[in-house]
Structure formats: C-alpha cells, structure tokens
Amino acid sequence: MISEILELPFVKALGWGWLLPILLSSVPFIWKFQPVTTLTSTKFERVLFSKEKRLSLKVLGVIGNVIMAFFASIGSYTIYFALYNTKLFKSHYSYIDTTITILATMFLVSTIILFLVGNFNWKLKAPKYSIFEWILNSREKRLLWVFSFHMVFIVSCFSLLPSSLAGEVTKGNIHFANKTVIITFGVALLITNSFLVAATKAIFKSIIKKFARYTGETFFYEEEDSVRWYIYHLATKDTYLLGDAVNPDDAKVFKTIAKEELLSQRIYVYKIPNESLLNQEVD
Numbered sequence: 001m002i003s004e005i006l007e008l009p010f011v012k013a014l015g016w017g018w019l020l021p022i023l024l025s026s027v028p029f030i031w032k033f034q035p036v037t038t039l040t041s042t043k044f045e046r047v048l049f050s051k052e053k054r055l056s057l058k059v060l061g062v063i064g065n066v067i068m069a070f071f072a073s074i075g076s077y078t079i080y081f082a083l084y085n086t087k088l089f090k091s092h093y094s095y096i097d098t099t100i101t102i103l104a105t106m107f108l109v110s111t112i113i114l115f116l117v118g119n120f121n122w123k124l125k126a127p128k129y130s131i132f133e134w135i136l137n138s139r140e141k142r143l144l145w146v147f148s149f150h151m152v153f154i155v156s157c158f159s160l161l162p163s164s165l166a167g168e169v170t171k172g173n174i175h176f177a178n179k180t181v182i183i184t185f186g187v188a189l190l191i192t193n194s195f196l197v198a199a200t201k202a203i204f205k206s207i208i209k210k211f212a213r214y215t216g217e218t219f220f221y222e223e224e225d226s227v228r229w230y231i232y233h234l235a236t237k238d239t240y241l242l243g244d245a246v247n248p249d250d251a252k253v254f255k256t257i258a259k260e261e262l263l264s265q266r267i268y269v270y271k272i273p274n275e276s277l278l279n280q281e282v283d
Contacts, residue, residue, distance in 0.1 A: 044219055044267065047231055048240070048259075065201075069193035076162035077189065084170040096167040103163055107156035110149045117146055118206040143211050150207060157196050161189060214271040218246055221265040229255070230270070231262070246272060 046057070089095050165185060168174040174181070209215050220230040232248050235241040235256050243251030 043217065047219055048234065051234070065197040066190070066194050068197050069190055072158045072197070073162060073186075073189040073193045076158050077166055080159065080163040080166035081169065084166050089170070093171055096170065100160070100164050100167060103156050103160045106152050107160055110153035110156060113149050114146075114153060114203055114207070117149075118203065118210060146207055146211070150204065153203070154200055157200070158193060161192055165189070209274065213274055215274045217269055217271045219267050220270055221262075221267055229257075231267075246270065 046054070049057070083089060084096050165174070174185075218230055220228045222228055227244070229242040229244065230246055230251075232241045232243055238259050239256040240259065240262055241248075242255050242257055244253045245251040
C-alpha cells in the first residue's frame with residue numbers, strides 16, 4: 001500500500017520534498033504542546049495543567065489512537081491475507097466464510113455481554129455446588145471472566161473488517177490494481193480501527209470503574225483547623241480553584257490560591273471509593 005501511495009502523480013512530481021511542508025508545519029504544534037513533557041507528567045502535574053494543556057493531552061491521545069489503529073489495520077490484514085493464501089484456504093473458500101462468521105459471532109456475543117456488564121448490576125445466585133457457583137463464586141473469578149470476554153472483543157473487532165477484506169481479495173472479488181481503491185480501503189480501515197481503539201479503551205475504563213474499589217483519585221491539602229481543600233483546576237494564569245468537597249458540584253465553599261502557595265503545602269492523595277461496589281458488598 002505504501003509503495004502504491006508513493007506512485008501517485010503528485011508524490012512522484014514532488015518526490016520526497018512533499019514531506020518537508022508537513023514536517024515544518026508540525027514543528028509549532030510539537031513545540032506548543034510539548035508531547036514528551038505532557039505524556040510523562042504525573043497525575044498531580046496534570047491537575048495543575050491549563051485547559052490548553054489538557055486539550056493537548058486529549059489531542060495526543062487521539063494521535064496515539066490513530067497510530068495504534070494504523071498498525072492494527074496493517075498487521076491484522078497481513079495476518080489474514082497470509083492465512084487465506086495458504087493451500088488449505090485457497091482450496092476451500094468456504095473456510096474463509098466460516099472464519100469470518102466465527103469472528104462476527106465472537107464480536108456480537110462479547111459486545112452484548114460487555115454492554116450488559118457495564119450498564120447493569122447483576123446479582124447472580126447460582127445453585128449451590130453447581131458449576132456456575134464454582135465459576136462465579138468470587139469477585140476475582142467474575143472479573144477474570146469479564147476481562148476474558150474483553151480480550152475476545154478486542155481480537156474479534158480488530159479482525160472482522162481486515163479478515164473480510166483479505167478474504168475478498170483472496171477470492172478475487174476485490175482488485176488493488178486501481179490506486180483509488182487502495183486508498184479508499186486503507187482510509188476506511190484506518191478510520192474504523194481508530195473508532196474501535198477508542199471504543200476498546202472506553203469499555204476497559206467502564207469495566208475498571210465497575211469492579212475497581214476506587215473510581216479515581218483527587219488531591220487536597222489540610223489547613224491547621226483540619227479543613228480539607230480539594231484541588232479542582234487552574235482558575236487564572238497563576239491561581240487554582242479549590243473547594244471543600246471531592247466533587248465540585250457538591251462543594252459549598254470555593255476559594256482560589258496562588259500557585260506558589262499551593263506548591264508550598266503538603267499535598268495528599270484521596271482515593272474516591274466505588275459507591276456501586278460498596279453497595280453490592282452491603283447487599
């Protein structure tokens with residue numbers, strides 16, 4: 001695919017010089033967002049970030065998703081194309097259809113299970129001494145099964161479209177002689193897998209929040225009268241907004257503090273307990 005792109009008329013006319021404007025235009029972006037500093041920052045440092053810096057972190061996350069999607073697209077297509085061109089699959093095209101059907105079934109079943117787990121609270125009461133009780137009798141085992149289905153989801157979702165494309169190419173239904181076709185399918189794979197990377201991360205976070213003992217953490221410092229002030233975000237260029245509650249929506253008192261004064265305080269970490277998990281344990 002890369003060799004085909006390099007054969008496009010505008011690429012051949014400009015040579016490798018077409019990369020120079022892209023590289024030069026990206027320098028201000030890299031200089032402004034400081035990707036190394038941003039990506040290696042600690043959680044507390046991210047709390048101190050400005051809104052622009054937080055936006056840059058999200059932008060870098062999107063770029064990371066696209067890069068992951070690119071390698072997932074190329075890698076998955078290459079694997080299935082090589083598999084389908086073996087003697088076994090070349091002599092039995094029905095095996096290709098069976099493989100795609102299995103992947104589609106895995107994707108559908110795992111998606112439904114993860115959706116149900118992530119959006120509903122299930123109280124499973126398996127019969128005593130049954131195999132279901134042995135499989136689901138502890139939080140660790142239930143978590144293991146959920147993550148197993150999550151792995152099935154990852155494998156199937158990143159394999160379904162590339163395997164289908166590789167199957168059609170192997171059967172001769174799609175020909176890459178046309179450069180437009182190459183670019184169209186390449187961009188389609190990249191966009192689809194970019195959304196799948198984001199979806200996979202979102203599902204993983206929802207599972208973690210469902211089963212983890214803590215849903216997150218925040219930072220605070222204590223004054224001499226034992227009053228806790230939780231750090232929310234940057235208010236102005238040199239001051240930060242504080243409140244008397246973990247969640248800003250629940251705070252009754254707000255105040256600002258200068259950055260120098262804040263950094264002179266002893267900062268503590270507060271892990272936010274998972275209320276849904278606590279309710280399950282109480283029940």
